[in-house]
Amino acid sequence: MEQADTPQTRHWDFSIDVEQIGWLTLNVQDNSVNVLSREVISELEALVGHVERLGEAGSLVGVVLLSGKPGFIAGADISEFDQMSDPAVLPEALRRTHGVFQRIEDLKIPFVCGISGFCVGGGLELALACHYRIAVNDDATKLGFPEVNLGIFPGFAGTGRSIRQAGPVDAMQLMLTGKILRAAQARKLNLVDKLVRHPDMLRWEGRKAVLSRRRSDPAPLTKRAIAFGPIRSRVADKMREEAGKKAPKNHYPAPYALIDLFEKYGDDPKKMIAHEIDSFVPLMASPTAQNLRRVFFLSESLKRLGVKGKDKPKFVRVHVVGAGVMGGDIAAWCAYRGMAVTLQDMDMDRIKPALDRAKKLFKKRLKTKQAVDAAMARLEPDVEGKGIARCDVLIEAVVEKLEVKQQIFSNAEQQLKPNAIMATNTSSIELERIAEALDNPNRLIGLHFFNPVAQLPLIEVIRSTLNDDEAIRVGASFVLAIGKSPVVVKSAPGFLVNRALMPYMLEAIDRVEKGESPEQLDAAAVAFGMPMGPIELMDTVGLDVGAFVARELGQKVPEDSKFARLVAAGKLGRKTGQGFYTWVDGKAQKEKAPAHANLEGLGRDLVQPLVDTAEVIVSEGVVESADMADIGMILGTGFAPFLGGPLKAREDGRA
Template identity: 70%
Template structure:
């Protein structure tokens, strides 16, 4: 029965039943996801005040907190409010007020139980940790974690101390420092969750039992807590710094370093850890890094709004890939991993077998159970005869960069594929109009340009030719989203977006090596600037033969007497052959230590200048629609320093 003494709120519903259990439901009025906006938190204060009165008078035995959204529990704080809150005159009071609110929930004499399904992230997990007991649905949709570090901050609603209390310092700090969400079973094993259920419809029943039995979560045991005591805490903090330094230099990403310092000072007392959040958190939210990472977040989210929606939203179930080389095989494996039936075609079975072996390795890394792995293996079928072409929803060509071969493949595909199937090429440099000359209906051909390694890089360039309609491009974007990739639409032009901007950067670095500069130093400088790897290692990773082909396509010369050309002539093509500019062992680059340099970041800025300049040119030429799409495309496709917000944003800020 609804509690009539509660004022109406937009985000929360509260009712009590005949057993004296209070049911508190969050259901934000706009959008499919719950977030803890300032209004939602203010309304929760009202709810908690009423619940305190009911508990004090004995009118309720406890409270179960649930979500009314299909998508999940709570996805975190409302990121759209962060810019307005990044103010020293507003933020500290807001954080302390939320700390007080969550402490009031924790201090209720009656049990408060959180029932979790789907997303339980950031502030949502912090609220759940303030409850006395947590129940989660153990399925693929449930994801629990602290992604704040990806936005240049760390948990600020008390999550630092409460996660350490429940999971122990190592597991809690690892969750906060990596930002990786956990499955329900992992969260249960680490102490973030107390009980698992199989289905969402079991949350109410188990929540009821937890209230009636007055269940309370137990904090982490001594074996875990000892890692935050005395000298052990200093040791753990130093190990964390070493791990963080490899991926997030302090100058570029201050949040994990600030969190480690907070832990080092106060990690043995979870309440002191919570109190220390405010002082450490406030300068992070307004930092340039956090501002740029929020921009990257919103740009990434905007890509998810592309594609066909509503009644027109397509249902992709079968994919046919032509070409079982590294790219084609890995595209096929990724589509199978994402649940689609895939047929993989090449000249004979021997050419397909290595791709199947790589796919099985990917499945073993990404999937948790033997049943899941076996199901993914079964979804990927060797198809040298191309029988799967006729029943595919999407046909993807990923063969060598030779125009006549691609034209032949698509002439056959057009004749055999269903009339509504997408025909897509993974060409990295050839203009689509040239490939489409072989088709009766050139509108059917689009570009789906994936990046190596397919399983790691999220970008897919949706290449639009002058023949394509808006609907055909929206179909391509829908497919990219269906397999968990981020689509950026670009116009058909040599090199498209990513290769167009990468080649001048890599070739300029190669030319410097040709003139005698130290390749290890150049790579170290690019990494110091913020790139995920240096340009010479990147050329080796892509393959020198591929690099030369794309360079020639884009009008760059490769002199026959150059070291670059000689390496290719000797079959030293980089990582895939075990040697290029570097030697490679078991897929790992072998590098000497770089010589000393007075300013690696400045040298790195100099190295990326051709990339930044070319990005401006690409936007000016209309290859990509605007600066925002150029920035997010280059970040997702090359790993360009996210903390700088993209090459064009970095130039605006005077940092590139």
């Protein structure tokens, strides 16, 4: 079958069967997932040339592209991005990839791809260059363009091809938000042509698609018409307005560069592809993209903190003591992640609100009534604490009172399985003090969650002087098992996030006490790059919690201050409907902020105590490095990711 001329490749396998169908399989060596490195693209280029020759000779009727790994392709190789950001290197590399993908699209014989698992970024761009796309309709299959999270947009001709297939509005939304789609959603957007139930069906359906010479149809004219004529500029303006609500242009240039490209060429996918490179290249080397890549690699490094290999623990049952907002939401999250959870408090009246909140979470996150009911069945009220003896993880989340926590753990220690994790969610009390009541104090670690639990990805894994490495690795494994990110922190007052946040929030409150506008201060922090201002954040955390943590950290809350008076009056912020702001339906009611000549500069002044404290925390060895402090503050507080974290921002002279 003329296979003697097949190019020798390291990452690709190509064979031709008796029906003259070519089977092209990607299995990137020395990597757990398929990525499109320059070497992989170069080998694909050689194979495409081989396919072209076989097709012209009549020796090949079509090609089916598959993955040799559980996932399809997880995008371009991000480890090459720093080197590739060089303007002397990047344009030619992009033109070469564009050329390879265009040659696939131009093939006269069918070129079909079968998708299972992740098909994102450059992987989806390669799939869109194929003539027909088949995807497995299961929870593992995900398609999308997450490039915006790295400060760029699709650069392998995905801009024009996605608009051609899905239409301008849906395609632009996908690229601007980084949203990841399930296979059925991608099918509705015309990014996928056929769904199958199981990965084993991809080869058969791929064969049929080749023999039937199937080709995907573009989006209908009714969807494409919105990009024609003057209406495209109005659509682009609306996109800029929406982007501005979440990503200011001076902080995140990529969405706006993509919208500009769309406004110029969105009615012609080929022109959009032709001009994509010119818009893409400046973004790759921008400070925003460089810092977002750093954040990505730091986030990925956290996944290596858990136990690996055959000793990796399994977490089936979780017992949570304390059904308040934090404890109830921790229990709900663990149940959402598939674990059996028992939730303990003094009586059902205290547990019921947590169950109600859990049901709201499940309805929001899960797609079917059956899935919601199953999640609720995994979350069991347990007033008597019977779940303690069966659990793999015990999490205490009660009031910040030392003697209460000591009693809970002292009682639980006698019932727990020998290898069960014993964890406290304390926000400020040193673990050594809680562990004084235990026979085996090494067992107690801290798992410090952040509110709201479902949204914030960070969990501080608190290590006391009594813990060994294994206890911390197992704790990190549990954090990863529930889909969160662990940062290991030594047991010290306030740990990392609360200790760094408190001076920042108290400094802002002191400004309010002296007559400055809370609205202006919050607006300044947001202008700097924080997700919410310090006054709104204190209201969200709860003024009582803030006052308690401040005192634990040795910070003063003067009795005659507005802060102290609000706490004394029970006006505790969002949870009571009144704090520094009045809260309606979970939203702070704010007056218009006074004008300020340099709002971002004011924001930089506001965050100075946070940056200073983070530096002290690193110097004291509370976290092992500035990198860990930066990723902890980004994941735990939303500190401006485009700046790379507080210490990276200081290093760059931007904080």
